[in-house]
Amino acid sequence: MNAGRSAVFLDEMGIGPLWRRRGMPLAEPAAPVAVAAAAAAAAAEAEPVPAPATIAVAEPFAPVVPEAPPADDVAGMDWMRLKSTVAGCVKCGLCNGRTKTVFGVGDEKAKWLFIGEGPGRNEDLSGEPFVGPAGKLLDNMLRAIGLKRGENAYIANIVKCRPTDDTGRDRPPTPEEAAACLPYLQRQIALIQPTVLVALGKTAAVSLLELGHDTPVSSLRGTVHRYAGLPLVVTYHPAYLLRNMADKRKAWADLCLATSAYASA
Ligand code: URA
Ligand code: SF4
Helix, strand or coil: CCHHHHHHHHHHCCCCCCCCCCCCCCCCCCCCCCHHHHHHHHHHCCCCCCCCCCCCCCCCCCCCCCCCCCCCCHHHCCHHHHHHHHHCCCCCHHHHCCCCCCCCEECCCCCEEEEECCCCHHHHHHCCCCCCHHHHHHHHHHHHCCCEECEEEEEEECCCCCCECCCCCECCCCHHHHHHHHHHHHHHHHHHCCCEEEEECHHHHHHHHCCCCCCCHHHCCCCCEEECCEEEEEECCHHHHHHCHHHHHHHHHHHHHHHHHHHHC
């Protein structure tokens, strides 16, 4: 990663002053993300589940055996079926409090897959991941490495429904909730076939790497891990970075590591 790109990144991330070479241009502001289009596309793809076929029976009262595969055979689903299944999912208690499921958004052929924790309030209302201030920072991080949501980048979360505590505030998903939802993300990975995964924050990192929830992100940075045979780089969650400006430089180093993992994959 050259000094010019680094300067752009740090500038996008609100860190200055910068040593910028004279004449080195900064990136243009990105166009607003087509939020509605992605949500509409997901909704449009929902299809009715066909009634299970029945077999002819020789005698009355013989059991009827359905021929269709089990409805929760997530590993075999195409995009359309996966989206409609998630939209109606009641596999964990998070279904009770949600307004909308947040499936994920971006280029379904992306080489880069960014994985966050789970929807917050804004995402629960809009149905799209990372739409609040943390999302704006994530978009800046993407732009700094030449990506854009919808263009060679896909953004998903560990859980698709918003976790809240007793007082209605956002909280991380429990390991049980993460485990219940993980097959959907695994299927998204299998369908997208990305080249590199970036775990945004502790929940994504420990859920994918099957580590204890007290594992600090700092101990997972700087190493190219593997998940589902793919390189996985761990960095800080954008919401954390908004509260801890100084660590934005470390996030830049993490994205540089991910870029080199991408290049050598
Ligand atoms: N934080 C996340 O981890 N994911 C979102 O979609 C929004 C905020
Ligand atoms: Fe289903 Fe995941 Fe929502 Fe739980 S969080 S209800 S597993 S979609």
